[in-house]
Amino acid sequence: MRSKPATTAASRPLSAVLVAGALGVVGLLIVAPLASVFYEAFARGVGAWWGALADDPDTRHAIWLSLTVAPVAVAINTVFGVAAAWLVARFRFPGRSLLISLFDVPFSVSPVVAGLALVLIFGRQGLLGPTLAWLDWKIIFAWPGLVLATTFVTLPLVVRELIPVMEAIGPEEELAAVSLGASGWQVFWRVTLPNIRWALLHGIVLANARAMGEFGAVYVVSGHIAGATDTMPLRVEKLFQEYRQPASMAVASVLAGLALVTLVAKFVIERRLEAESRDLEAARSLPDSLDHTKVEGAVA
Numbered sequence: 063m064r065s066k067p068a069t070t071a072a073s074r075p076l077s078a079v080l081v082a083g084a085l086g087v088v089g090l091l092i093v094a095p096l097a098s099v100f101y102e103a104f105a106r107g108v109g110a111w112w113g114a115l116a117d118d119p120d121t122r123h124a125i126w127l128s129l130t131v132a133p134v135a136v137a138i139n140t141v142f143g144v145a146a147a148w149l150v151a152r153f154r155f156p157g158r159s160l161l162i163s164l165f166d167v168p169f170s171v172s173p174v175v176a177g178l179a180l181v182l183i184f185g186r187q188g189l190l191g192p193t194l195a196w197l198d199w200k201i202i203f204a205w206p207g208l209v210l211a212t213t214f215v216t217l218p219l220v221v222r223e224l225i226p227v228m229e230a231i232g233p234e235e236e237l238a239a240v241s242l243g244a245s246g247w248q249v250f251w252r253v254t255l256p257n258i259r260w261a262l263l264h265g266i267v268l269a270n271a272r273a274m275g276e277f278g279a280v281y282v283v284s285g286h287i288a289g290a291t292d293t294m295p296l297r298v299e300k301l302f303q304e305y306r307q308p309a310s311m312a313v314a315s316v317l318a319g320l321a322l323v324t325l326v327a328k329f330v331i332e333r334r335l336e337a338e339s340r341d342l343e344a345a346r347s348l349p350d351s352l353d354h355t356k357v358e359g360a361v362a
Contacts, residue, residue: 096318099311099314099315099318100315100318102307102308102311103308103311103312103314103315104315105308106308110308111312111315114308114309114312114313115312115313115316118309119289120288120289120292120297121297121301121309121312121313123289123290123292124292124293124294124296124297124313125294125313125316127205127208127291127292127293127294128274128293128294128295130205131205131208131209131212131273131293132212132270132273132274133270134209135209135212135213135216135269135273136216136266136269136270136273138209138213139213139216139217139219139220139221139269140220140262140265140266140269142217142220142221143217143219143220143221143223143224143262143265144220144224144258144262146161146165146221147220147221147224147225147228147258148224148228148254150162150221150225151224151225151228151229152228152233152236162225165217165218165221165222166218166222168214168215168216168217168218169218172278173211173215173276173277173278173279174278174279174281174282176211176214176215176278176279177211177278177279177280177281177282177283178282180201180202180207180210180211180214180279180282180283181202181282181283184201184202184207184210185201185202186202188202202283202285203283203284203285203287203291204291205291207283207284207291208280208283208284208291208293210283211276211279211280211282211283212273212276212279212280214279215272215273215276215279216269216272216273216276219265219268219269219272220262220265220266220269221265222265223261223262223264223265223268224258224261224262224265227257227258227261228254228257228258230339231257231258235253235257236249236253236254239252239253260331260334260335260338261335263331264328264331264332264335267324267327267328267331268324268328270324271320271321271324274294274317274320274321275295275317275321276293276295277295277296277299280293280295280296281296284296286300288300294313294316294317295317297310297313298310298313298314298317301313
């Protein structure tokens with residue numbers, strides 16, 4: 063067993079400087095702006111804050127739109143992420159590395175460029191524009207376009223969380239379940255899903271946070287129409303441009319509150335993931351017969 067290196071007296075001042083520097087950067091770039099948002103939002107009282115949210119129909123619609131677009135996009139990415147992660151983690155096929163690289167395209171492409179690409183495909187003058195006009199389907203400057211843009215920018219988050227977890231777990235339990243007569247759905251619901259549940263929740267939380275705060279791609283495909291296609295980030299920008307700072311800060315405080323809730327959920331899930339990782343390492347040291355017995359109980 064390797065012993066932990068002792069902290070030398072010379073390294074302690076350096077550690078203190080680094081910690082102080084990290085805290086200073088976090089305080090200046092994260093804590094101070096966040097605190098200023100809540101201070102400005104509640105500077106005139108809770109009643110004024112609530113009035114800025116509830117009395118403006120465009121703001122109410124923006125909140126409702128964000129709370130409907132984000133869950134749909136996250137649900138799509140959850141289904142796609144589980145299927146794609148299972149495909150990549152359980153099979154070896156030509157083009158696998160290319161497919162994994164394509165998952166990261168939304169991270170490397172600017173959201174504004176992604177929104178423009180959607181306009182060039184689904185817009186009135188786009189590739190599918192005449193067909194969509196004939197079918198009387200409106201994608202761009204409408205709710206479906208917002209879902210498409212949000213789905214694109216959040217696509218890698220779930221699948222990238224699941225791939226390393228599924229590869230670390232391995233296919234042994236699933237193969238054992240199949241050998242015991244379990245169907246595909248039984249294997250998924252009783253063996254695969256319990257093993258990946260916390261990683262899946264972590265990806266869902268991150269995807270939801272990204273979806274709620276998306277601005278660039280949504281700005282392009284929405285047309286920035288108040289009361290129709292404005293989401294909360296777009297509403298904050300529009301209110302600020304109209305010099306309605308208390309109202310813009312009120313909406314911004316809602317987004318910031320959602321971010322804090324997401325942060326707490328992320329922290330809790332990460333603790334669970336660390337615990338499961340330790341349990342997985344301990345389980346690997348057990349005899350194979352015990353693992354087989356565990357799968358028999360799950361399939362039964």
